Amino acid sequence: MALPVNTNVSSINAQRNLQRSTLALGKSLERLSSGLRINRAGDDAAGLAISEGLRSQIRGLTQAVRNANDGLSLIGTAESAIGTYTDILQRVRELAIQSANDTNSHNNRQALNEESQQLLEELQRIATTVEFNGSRLLDGTFQAKQLQVGAQANQTISIDTGNLLTHNLGKVARATGSAVPAGAALGTGELLINGVDIESSQPDGVSTVGSSGSAIAIANAINAKTNLHNVKAEALAAVFSGGQAIAAGSVNGTTEQLTINGIKIFDTATTILADDSSGALRDAINAKSNQTGVVASLDTSNQLVLTAADGRNIHVVSTGSVGDHLGLTAGAADHTSTTGGTVRITSVNNITVSGSAPNKAGLTATTYTELASTSVNYIDLSSVDGANLAIDIVDKALEEINSIRAGLGAITNRLELTVQNLQSISENLSASESRIRDADFAVETATLTRNQILQQAGIAILSQSNTTTQSALQLLQR
Numbered sequence: 001m002a003l004p005v006n007t008n009v010s011s012i013n014a015q016r017n018l019q020r021s022t023l024a025l026g027k028s029l030e031r032l033s034s035g036l037r038i039n040r041a042g043d044d045a046a047g048l049a050i051s052e053g054l055r056s057q058i059r060g061l062t063q064a065v066r067n068a069n070d071g072l073s074l075i076g077t078a079e080s081a082i083g084t085y086t087d088i089l090q091r092v093r094e095l096a097i098q099s100a101n102d103t104n105s106h107n108n109r110q111a112l113n114e115e116s117q118q119l120l121e122e123l124q125r126i127a128t129t130v131e132f133n134g135s136r137l138l139d140g141t142f143q144a145k146q147l148q149v150g151a152q153a154n155q156t157i158s159i160d161t162g163n164l165l166t167h168n169l170g171k172v173a174r175a176t177g178s179a180v181p182a183g184a185a186l187g188t189g190e191l192l193i194n195g196v197d198i199e200s201s202q203p204d205g206v207s208t209v210g211s212s213g214s215a216i217a218i219a220n221a222i223n224a225k226t227n228l229h230n231v232k233a234e235a236l237a238a239v240f241s242g243g244q245a246i247a248a249g250s251v252n253g254t255t256e257q258l259t260i261n262g263i264k265i266f267d268t269a270t271t272i273l274a275d276d277s278s279g280a281l282r283d284a285i286n287a288k289s290n291q292t293g294v295v296a297s298l299d300t301s302n303q304l305v306l307t308a309a310d311g312r313n314i315h316v317v318s319t320g321s322v323g324d325h326l327g328l329t330a331g332a333a334d335h336t337s338t339t340g341g342t343v344r345i346t347s348v349n350n351i352t353v354s355g356s357a358p359n360k361a362g363l364t365a366t367t368y369t370e371l372a373s374t375s376v377n378y379i380d381l382s383s384v385d386g387a388n389l390a391i392d393i394v395d396k397a398l399e400e401i402n403s404i405r406a407g408l409g410a411i412t413n414r415l416e417l418t419v420q421n422l423q424s425i426s427e428n429l430s431a432s433e434s435r436i437r438d439a440d441f442a443v444e445t446a447t448l449t450r451n452q453i454l455q456q457a458g459i460a461i462l463s464q465s466n467t468t469t470q471s472a473l474q475l476l477q478r
Contacts, residue, residue, distance in 0.1 A: 011465035018458030025451035031439040032448060038437050047436045054433040060151030061426040068419045071147040071159060074132045075408050075415070078161045081130040081138060082405055085164055086398065088119050088126075092379065093394040095119075099387035106382075113381040116390075120166055120379060127164040138164040149418050157418070159411055162404035166377040170397035171370035173351045174389075176236065177362030180340030182313060185212035186221065190357040193345070194229035198222055198361075206293060207313040208262040215311040215341030218361045222345065231347040232392070235311025238341035242304035244327020246281060248274040256320030260285065260306065261292040261313075272325050275302035281326075303327060311341030346389070348396040 030039055038044045038051065098104070099112045127138045135142055140163030146156040163169075186200040200221040203211035211217060215235035222233035251257070253266040265284050272281050276298060285296035285306070293312050297305045304326050308314050315338045318328055323335035343361050345351055351368040358365050376397050380386040 014461045014465045021451055021454035021458050025455050028444055028448040028451050031444050035439055037439045051433050051437040054429050057151050058426055058429050061422050064149050065419055065422045068149045068415045072415050075412050077132045078137045081126055085126055088123055089394050092116050092119050096387045096390035099381040100384055109382050116381050124166050137161040167375050169400055170376040170393035172348050172374045172392050172396050173368045173370050174346045175368040176344040177342050179342055180215045180362045182210045182338035183213050190355050191361050192355040193231050194352050196225050196229040209315040209338050210313050214313045215343050218343050231345050231351055233343055233345045236342045236344055238308040238314045238339050240306040240314045240339040242327040245302040246276045247325050249325040251322055256322050258322050259317040260294050261315050263288050263291045314339045346392050
């Protein structure tokens with residue numbers, strides 16, 4: 001066996017192995033100290049590319065969770081304000097119901113209206129001032145906004161917090177017909193409200209003529225089917241006008257008589273002055289108001305005006321010269337007429353009137369749409385009619401607000417589930433990224449121990465590799 005001196009192959013081999021074990025030991029120490037299996041591309045090029053892609057998704061998902069939570073905070077802010085808004089509307093409704101009660105005086109209603117107007121101003125203030133991070137939420141400007149809730153582009157959820165400006169809420173459809181013509185009750189197919197057939201076969205209980213076809217009877221028939229067509233009706237006052245100024249004359253109370261709704265007005269001979277300046281005619285009629293349901297007055301032209309506030313028919317019969325005195329007829333001709341009230345229909349939705357004879361109810365075949373003049377902004381409780389309209393307006397507004405709140409509630413539930421889903425996906429991706437990139441301490445510790453042993457052995461062997469050249473020296477010494 002050759003014994004070279006210039007080249008110590010054993011030493012070179014020992015150095016190479018020692019260098020390898022030292023490098024391996026350094027890598028083990030690096031992995032254990034960093035906790036990562038891949039510290040540079042050379043450690044695992046493919047694994048690094050995959051883990052970087054996963055890490056990008058994880059960071060995107062983490063931000064998406066923050067975005068969704070911001071969305072939940074925004075909705076919570078809007079929901080809180082809408083809750084206050086709803087409470088105020090409920091109070092306005094209470095005031096409207098109170099104002100609609102005829103036990104209230106004009107001053108009482110003015111006080112109720114004053115409170116309601118203050119509340120309406122607060123509603124407008126809420127709608128225009130509630131903000132989240134500089135964005136107004138309830139004035140209609142925060143609509144169709146997108147929440148980025150994914151790690152990739154266009155993974156969004158649309159959000160709309162609604163428009164609660166008072167001029168935008170509570171619009172109702174309302175139509176007031178002409179006076180109901182005296183005649184027979186409504187038959188099958190003659191009046192349809194939103195496709196529902198209305199028949200007025202029941203008498204109203206107060207009209208003496210045409211009781212089943214009066215404004216009261218028609219309104220009652222419509223209201224009996226409100227659950228089907230979602231329309232409410234009310235009978236408005238019947239108004240009869242004489243047509244001519246009242247002329248002077250006398251009435252004997254027998255052959256010359258005025259009968260209103262079956263009740264004779266003149267019990268004795270009565271003198272009527274021109275324009276009824278003494279009030280004898282008016283007083284005679286009003287003395288029987290409890291029986292007739294009709295109140296008399298004079299208009300600016302001194303014409304007789306008869307009003308039945310409840311909408312019952314006004315049936316007028318005059319005999320002899322009475323018609324001439326009242327401006328009803330010329331000369332001594334008898335007069336007979338029936339005047340009906342009017343029907344007003346209201347709905348929170350559009351109203352479609354059709355049928356073969358809607359004019360029998362004083363209505364026109366058409367579709368009545370929501371009126372801008374019936375929004376929350378126009379609520380006025382200073383009259384019974386205004387109070388009743390306010391109730392309908394508030395009911396419509398509450399319906400619209402409840403719809404907005406339901407939508408926000410649905411988005412809230414969706415966002416909460418989105419957060420849970422994003423967190424679950426992020427967790428799984430993190431586990432996948434960890435398996436690729438993170439160091440396995442059990443394996444790396446074992447590898448470290450192995451490399452330490454190899455390094456120590458390499459050092460020992462390297463020191464022994466020099467004994468070969470020393471043996472050559474020993475040969476020279478001999």
